[in-house]
Amino acid sequence: MALSNSLHAEMYRRMLRIRLFEEAAVELLQRGEIAGALHTTPGQEATIVGACIPLSDQDYMVGTHRSHGHPIGKNAGLKRLMAELLGRVTGVNRGKGGSMHLADFSVGSLGETSIVGSGLPVATGAALGSKMQKNGRVTLCFFGDGASSEGTFHESLNMASIWKLPVIYFCENNGYAISTPASQTVSVKDIAIRAAGYDMPGHVVDGQDVLAVHAVMTEAVERARRGEGPSLIEAKTYRYDEHAMGLPPSNYRTAEEIERWRQRDPIKLFKAVLSEGGMNASEIDAIEAAVKTDVAEAVKFGLESPLADVAETYDHVFVDPILPLQSA
Amino acid sequence: MALSNSLHAEMYRRMLRIRLFEEAAVELLQRGEIAGALHTTPGQEATIVGACIPLSDQDYMVGTHRSHGHPIGKNAGLKRLMAELLGRVTGVNRGKGGSMHLADFSVGSLGETSIVGSGLPVATGAALGSKMQKNGRVTLCFFGDGASSEGTFHESLNMASIWKLPVIYFCENNGYAISTPASQTVSVKDIAIRAAGYDMPGHVVDGQDVLAVHAVMTEAVERARRGEGPSLIEAKTYRYDEHAMGLPPSNYRTAEEIERWRQRDPIKLFKAVLSEGGMNASEIDAIEAAVKTDVAEAVKFGLESPLADVAETYDHVFVDPILPLQSA
Amino acid sequence: MARVNYLAALRDAMAEEMRRDPRVFLMGEDLRANLYGSSGGLLDEFGPERVIDVPLAENGVVGVAAGAAMVGMRPVLDITISAFLYPATDQIISIAAKSRYIYGGQTSVPIVIRSSMFYNAGAAAQHSDRPYSMFMSTPGLKIVAPSDVYDAKALLKASIRDEDPVLFFEDFNLWGTAARLPDDEEIILPLGKAAIKREGADVTVFAIAGSVSLALAAAKILEGEGVSVEVIDPRTIKPLDVETVLTSVRKTGRFVAVDPANRTGSVASEIVATVSERIFTSLKAAPLRVCTPDTHIPFAAHMEKGLYPSTESIAAAVRKVMAASKPQ
Amino acid sequence: MARVNYLAALRDAMAEEMRRDPRVFLMGEDLRANLYGSSGGLLDEFGPERVIDVPLAENGVVGVAAGAAMVGMRPVLDITISAFLYPATDQIISIAAKSRYIYGGQTSVPIVIRSSMFYNAGAAAQHSDRPYSMFMSTPGLKIVAPSDVYDAKALLKASIRDEDPVLFFEDFNLWGTAARLPDDEEIILPLGKAAIKREGADVTVFAIAGSVSLALAAAKILEGEGVSVEVIDPRTIKPLDVETVLTSVRKTGRFVAVDPANRTGSVASEIVATVSERIFTSLKAAPLRVCTPDTHIPFAAHMEKGLYPSTESIAAAVRKVMAASKPQ
Numbered sequence A, B: 001m002a003l004s005n006s007l008h009a010e011m012y013r014r015m016l017r018i019r020l021f022e023e024a025a026v027e028l029l030q031r032g033e034i035a036g037a038l039h040t041t042p043g044q045e046a047t048i049v050g051a052c053i054p055l056s057d058q059d060y061m062v063g064t065h066r067s068h069g070h071p072i073g074k075n076a077g078l079k080r081l082m083a084e085l086l087g088r089v090t091g092v093n094r095g096k097g098g099s100m101h102l103a104d105f106s107v108g109s110l111g112e113t114s115i116v117g118s119g120l121p122v123a124t125g126a127a128l129g130s131k132m133q134k135n136g137r138v139t140l141c142f143f144g145d146g147a148s149s150e151g152t153f154h155e156s157l158n159m160a161s162i163w164k165l166p167v168i169y170f171c172e173n174n175g176y177a178i179s180t181p182a183s184q185t186v187s188v189k190d191i192a193i194r195a196a197g198y199d200m201p202g203h204v205v206d207g208q209d210v211l212a213v214h215a216v217m218t219e220a221v222e223r224a225r226r227g228e229g230p231s232l233i234e235a236k237t238y239r240y241d242e243h244a245m246g247l248p249p250s251n252y253r254t255a256e257e258i259e260r261w262r263q264r265d266p267i268k269l270f271k272a273v274l275s276e277g278g279m280n281a282s283e284i285d286a287i288e289a290a291v292k293t294d295v296a297e298a299v300k301f302g303l304e305s306p307l308a309d310v311a312e313t314y315d316h317v318f319v320d321p322i323l324p325l326q327s328a
Numbered sequence C, D: 001m002a003r004v005n006y007l008a009a010l011r012d013a014m015a016e017e018m019r020r021d022p023r024v025f026l027m028g029e030d031l032r033a034n035l036y037g038s039s040g041g042l043l044d045e046f047g048p049e050r051v052i053d054v055p056l057a058e059n060g061v062v063g064v065a066a067g068a069a070m071v072g073m074r075p076v077l078d079i080t081i082s083a084f085l086y087p088a089t090d091q092i093i094s095i096a097a098k099s100r101y102i103y104g105g106q107t108s109v110p111i112v113i114r115s116s117m118f119y120n121a122g123a124a125a126q127h128s129d130r131p132y133s134m135f136m137s138t139p140g141l142k143i144v145a146p147s148d149v150y151d152a153k154a155l156l157k158a159s160i161r162d163e164d165p166v167l168f169f170e171d172f173n174l175w176g177t178a179a180r181l182p183d184d185e186e187i188i189l190p191l192g193k194a195a196i197k198r199e200g201a202d203v204t205v206f207a208i209a210g211s212v213s214l215a216l217a218a219a220k221i222l223e224g225e226g227v228s229v230e231v232i233d234p235r236t237i238k239p240l241d242v243e244t245v246l247t248s249v250r251k252t253g254r255f256v257a258v259d260p261a262n263r264t265g266s267v268a269s270e271i272v273a274t275v276s277e278r279i280f281t282s283l284k285a286a287p288l289r290v291c292t293p294d295t296h297i298p299f300a301a302h303m304e305k306g307l308y309p310s311t312e313s314i315a316a317a318v319r320k321v322m323a324a325s326k327p328q
């Protein structure tokens, strides 16, 4: 099946792009080229890519503080993302947003907000807008297990349901909000069970299996496009890294737990599926080589890019500032 | 059964106290003695009293903007409530709170807040405090169908569940948030179904049947006292009056709908139950006469009470103001 | 010219903009029932798709409006009472005000958030706030506070056309006012431009929203005493038209700032600080503020009524400034 | 005397108060893991019942603290980054600040809400706010912003003992500082009392939190230029110790207010307005503000670093005030 083969190749490519992009970013952080901290996603690539692949570039997506991978999953180019991490004027946000806001609006991003839970209403509103505009677009809203406890979760799902909005709430349950286990702060084992409280379908899916995520997401997208309303999907997944690279390590998790999850590495698992499915090694190697090149070029592009003029600090506060901003 | 007889008599008495207290208040409003608007509850007396009766004066209760009845249900005296509606210094809040805040802390009230949904976290906190103090007290938290859409609902129920707090979330679903039908803004038919999303029991009960409310509430209180955690109860009920007396009437409901509910008036229904159960007419008459006297005395007390000294305006901003407040 | 009431003028502004621009739509509580009086007839003309009743979920609703705006809609949101902005603070500040900046100009959030300052209405502490000053320190927000019927209509139309998020504060004390407005020509005013509502030579009185008419009345009284008062209405709190104020104070040498908000942290404080800093040597006497003292608002009318700026307190401040700077 | 780091001083303050008063307990995100560095060892000493990790639900959590306080507990809540106060604004203002007033003194809400102002940290616009000024206009709240290690400990202890709700703002730029503190005697400071951190004769410099040390450094430089600077640290933003400032300015005749918050609506604006209004005739030159300009905070370091008050910008302002008022 050529079509499915090319789809699978694309899934593999995107997962690898996320993994290698972040590895390169962490290296730049450790070399002091990137300032601050990076909330990385190794371990969560299948949830991201499985969720994004069923969407087109015209569909919308809302990310979180941990969203280097999401724009990549949604088909963004790597150069302007890397430049943003480096604070350069060529970055997607011209250096103003940085790691926690790595949003490329040209592929449907509507922002990656670092106030946990604050993206859910925005995604809901985008879906309302799309419905009013009758353009068939769907909005994918990522959020974490931690975010599921915020009031915005409830307010958003209720509105999406009563208005039958084309939005998919996609919870990446990686088991922790920073150091706090979901089992201590989330009152149900499966967050997806809450879908019943909003009269919408809820799905729990293995977040390490990109095909499983893709399947359940495809169903939700079709439902949304048919005008039947929102869905809630919960992918069980894991982050191997600390909450953020650049912060001191903490010991709220055991080495065994981390190792257990590493055994089910989504990229490794899917590579095996591809091989079994008949993709030959040279094809896979070609994908990997291409991704490596892209990442290397993105790093080069970023490092060679200039910083924004300091005067730009005062741009983009308003579309129309009306009066000159006062200086201090 | 004498005990049950006296309990039933007390239920009847409290429902009647609510009904007649509010009738007197509305009359004072129409005579211009009370300023502003009154959010009244005729039709909802059984939900209030059925919910409050299983509690002692030491247990806590949080009310809403529509809470003249709740302190009465919780065993408050009428005089200081009526004085508060009249803005007198003898009022429960010394005239500072008025109709939307008719809270008598001496019977366990923790406030009746007019920011819809804002009482749920407070109730949750009181339950946390009680649990830490190991005093066995239970907190009853009233809220409306409209309030159920606020983020505070979700945040509160989640916390109460994970900490197994002795709190009962009691939704008086009267079908409307001002003019907006719950069917248009609440994504489920029964709000109580959401209990499953917090791993707690949920109950739907006929809010016009004081014994049914009492039974389900008793079960929830016992559960809470046993340390097994919170419950969510939804009573289906109705308000006969406009959203607030003193506002212009609106026509979002049909006369038939109102009439249908009036047929199931909770006081009338319970009076029939009492008669059938063997309470004789003279006993019932005696209760009614006593309530009438109490209400009349409360009105007299209120009207004869003085206003607060204007200087009191600046009291109670702080417990310890530290510096004199500046005047304008 | 037709005589138009304040609330009808707001309704007309919205209707005109909805006719002009199909992207404009309304969201709010009880809009369809026209509960607050500024949405009469809109449901009939524009249908339920463009006149949307929302659940009680202020934070979520603001975020929904923001999301819809990001995909090209122009939501006008009625939050009703200003205090209900508090639950929505996060979406207002973290999302609406900041998104354009964070994403380096990739997006914009053209929403209007209307709310009424319900002070002087016997509505007690939770409903009587005048919180525009709280949002003054947040870059990226525009804040509008009209002082009469004409301005209300003209500024609401400008706000709807503006590309930035606008908080539009309606003063309850103006609800009952009416004025003749042209019915053949469109009225619109630029944001960020103050109005000299009365010219004068001796003292500049800066006044906001409902206090402008009080300042004008004070000016009339003072005219009889031989004092010529210039009254400036900033119309837009943010951006604040500082130049018009400075020009006036350069001429008069005396300054009184009137603000119905609490004194500390008020717009009056801000403009007094700016005038003192920028044109200290033009001042003939200490600039004065006339505000509401730093207290919550009590229910009882006799305690509430003296709290806000009045014609008398404004006139007294002007007399004080004049006395402190007798012409040499 | 032991050398104590800023964060450890905060921890010690909490530990001491928890030992002293069994009603004191801690709530916050990731407290048990000591993520932010000010809760090390507390879980071991006080156990999980008094060191409570909460879900992400800021509004709910503040309300829970308020409710617990209303029934006699003394919660100390760590909201971590100051921007996370925004989702909690409603419970802070409508409940914590207003309950005592609304209920005419029947209750009080002794809670401490700690949060860190994470500016100058490359954390971009959603994490870098300094929002104390936003809460300045709300009566009933106390606001504390310590400027060094000693004050941090002594003021946190005072805040925990205070009977009113306190917002306690910690300046990230002080996290790395340390000082010798007595280990044999208790240190505590009264709220509402400013500190004269350096005496001087020519100019009064008012400075807040992290800007106090910058003002002291500027004073040192200016000393070399023959200018004697008095540095006043208000310690408490609300209530603000206006008298100490006025006494100083009466002496020096010159005033500079330094505030790391955005200029518009700042505490600097408030104190400049108050000084101008109250002791205009004592001023020899225009009072000046040194603040952060009205912009969001960009990610890229080269754009962020020049935004905040600095030793140089403070010194420049002092020179400007001196030049504008050459001794005659």
Ligand SMILES: Cc1ncc(C[n+]2csc(CCOP(=O)(O)OP(=O)(O)O)c2C)c(N)n1
Pocket (backbone or CB within 6 Å): A065, A066, A114, A115, A116, A117, A143, A144, A145, A146, A147, A148, A174, A176, A177, A178, A243, D029, D056, D058, D080, D084, D087
């Ligand atoms: C409103 C808010 N509260 C707290 C934080 C601090 N914070 C940043 S990430 C995070 C954990 C989020 O957990 P989750 O939603 O599960 O996402 P994950 O980090 O696991 O991807 C917290 C508490 C924040 N950014 N915003």
Ligand SMILES: Cc1ncc(C[n+]2csc(CCOP(=O)(O)OP(=O)(O)O)c2C)c(N)n1
Pocket (backbone or CB within 6 Å): B065, B066, B114, B115, B116, B117, B143, B144, B145, B146, B147, B148, B174, B176, B177, B178, B243, C029, C056, C058, C080, C084, C087
């Ligand atoms: C946060 C907030 N939003 C809106 C309002 C205005 N308001 C007052 S009562 C009410 C309806 C509440 O409905 P419900 O919770 O069902 O209570 P009911 O009035 O039916 O008793 C509304 C919208 C408010 N007081 N607070």
Ligand SMILES: [Mg+2]
Pocket (backbone or CB within 6 Å): A144, A145, A146, A172, A173, A174, A175, A176, A177, A178
């Ligand atoms: Mg997580």
Ligand SMILES: [Mg+2]
Pocket (backbone or CB within 6 Å): B144, B145, B146, B172, B173, B174, B175, B176, B177, B178
């Ligand atoms: Mg209702």
